[in-house]
Amino acid sequence: MKHLLLFISVTGLCLSLSAQVWYKDGRIVDQRNEVKYGKVGARDWGHTPQQFFFRQVGLSGKTDTLDIHSSSQVFAEGVTYRRLVSGKDTLYTEIVVDNKLSLFSYKDKIEEHFYLQGSQDSDCAEELISRRVKLSCWDEQSDFEYKCQLYRWFLKRFDELSLDRCLFFIDNITKARYSRKSLINLVNTLNNLDVSDTTYQKLTRAKYFKRSFFAGAGSTLSIIKMEGNGDEMGQLNFKKPASPFMQAGISWIDPWYVQNLIGRFSVSCYSFSQKANGTPQIRRYNDSTRLSFKQTLITFNLGGLYKLLKISPSMSFWMGMDISWEICLTSKSVLDEYKNLTVEQKKDYIIVANTLVSGGLRSSLFLDYGKVEVSGYYKYMFDYVNQTHYTLRQRCLGLGILYHFNRIF
Structure with a gap:
């Protein structure tokens, strides 16, 4: 019995609250286009009301019920509701933008609907579907x-x-x-x-003028080729290690004048463990050498991409060039010489310049209107190691996926 009374009480309270009229300061425009000031009420301000209650200033106790036939416009605390005709429907809508092209809103219990009306179409509005x-x-x-x-x-x-x-x-x-x-x-x-x-x-x-920050990761392959012959190292054959890299930067495009060109600046970081085997010029019994060093590169890239092919509205193919300034950190540089079953170790044998300049080519496939980029690049370092009898030249191949936080085209 107690539970039944509690249920009836809660139900009655909800019904009374739903029937309650909540008033705000406002004004109305009646059928004769006269403006009246007073209190404007509605049962649910969370949705667009289709029935208002009005208490005019100076007429205490009298409440008028307003509908689309008795008032063309209702103003309540900063929000204006206007009678609008759309097709066969006539309803109150909230004025969102009031200009040559006006935007209206009607919110029901399910969703919000929008209506568009031009200054020359004062008789009827068009619902946006x-x-x-x-x-x-x-x-x-x-x-x-x-x-x-x-x-x-x-x-x-x-x-x-x-x-x-x-x-x-x-x-x-x-x-x-x-x-x-x-x-x-x-x-x-x-x-x-x-x-x-x-x-x-x-x-x-x-x-x-559009710009977008981006970030991503991928894998890069290091290819070092030796030109000449080191006296002690001999002709070295370097392995081709792969390493992950991280990249972040900003892209920009100016479709106002140049619609097919993207400029970009980025910073990337990657690290390699380089190893190479060689044979000296003067061979002895089972003589051989092995060079190893660790290399970390922090790269500042400046470049551009040009659109070559538009595959679909959301997909396009671009190619371009980069020029890079690189900070090169070399450590654990060791040359092992194997002579007559003995090993002689020389540390800090190879010296790489602290700063390098490189150039390269880049190709990119943009997806989702430029938000996702699949990028591949080829990079050639100009001055890597340049000694009297030999030169080391490095090339890099990479493939990565970049995410742009804003669409740039």
């Missing part, structure tokens, strides 16, 4: 319907715009999401069509 539709009957490509609706509105002004402006606004529409923040930014951008060219470039070029 978030479902996917096929772009044509000849292929399988699809996109969200609200983007197609935005394109249609944009094409009404297409003849008045320069090519740079068209590319800028098309890019903004392509990346728009069906959310309040994204659509507000897009509608405000589209309302900025009529500014002068000078003002327009100041407002938009900084936004159009």
Whole structure:
């Protein structure tokens, strides 16, 4: 019995709260376009109300019930609700952007809906639809319907715009999401069509200049070739060790003027354990040598990529060049000489320059509109080890995956 009474009490409390009217300071516009000030109430301000209650200042105790037929506009503490006609529906919507191109919002218990209305379309608004539709009957490509609706509105002004402006606004529409923040930014951008060219470039070029930080990892292969012949070392045959590397940096692109060129600066780090076997010029019984050293490289890269092929809207192939300044840390440099079954060890035998300059080629496959990059590179070091009788030249081959934190195209 106690549980039944508790259930009835909780149910009654919930019903009374749901029927409770919550009032805010505001004003309304009635059928005669007269503005009245007072208290505006609704049962649920979390969703877009379709019924309001109004208490006019000076008329205590009298409460009027408002619907879409008795009031065209309701203002309550910073939020304005306007009567809107969309197709066969007439409903109250929240004014999100009020301009030449206006954006309205209607929030029900499931989701938020958005409506678009131009200044010349004062009689009816168009609901933005978030479902996917096929772009044509000849292929399988699809996109969200609200983007197609935005394109249609944009094409009404297409003849008045320069090519740079068209590319800028098309890019903004392509990346728009069906959310309040994204659509507000897009509608405000589209309302900025009529500014002068000078003002327009100041407002938009900084936004159009894109940059993105990236980070990633991969594997690199070191190839060292000896030219000449060391007196004690002989002709060395180096192994080809592979090592993981880490890389981070920033990429930038300016589609305003150069749409197919990406500049980038990055820092990478990797380490090798180099080993080589050799035979001296004057051979003795079972004479041989073995050289080993550990090498750590910190590389500062500056380069560019040029787009060669657009495979799909989200995938493209780029190639470019890098020039690098490298800090080389060499340790544990040991030369072992095997003579008549004895081993003579010489430490710090090979000396590598502390700073090196290198150049190379890079190719990249960008996925997901530039957020994921599969990158391969070939690097050649100019001055590695240069002695009187021999020279060591190093090349590196690498493959890695980089993640860009922002889309750059």
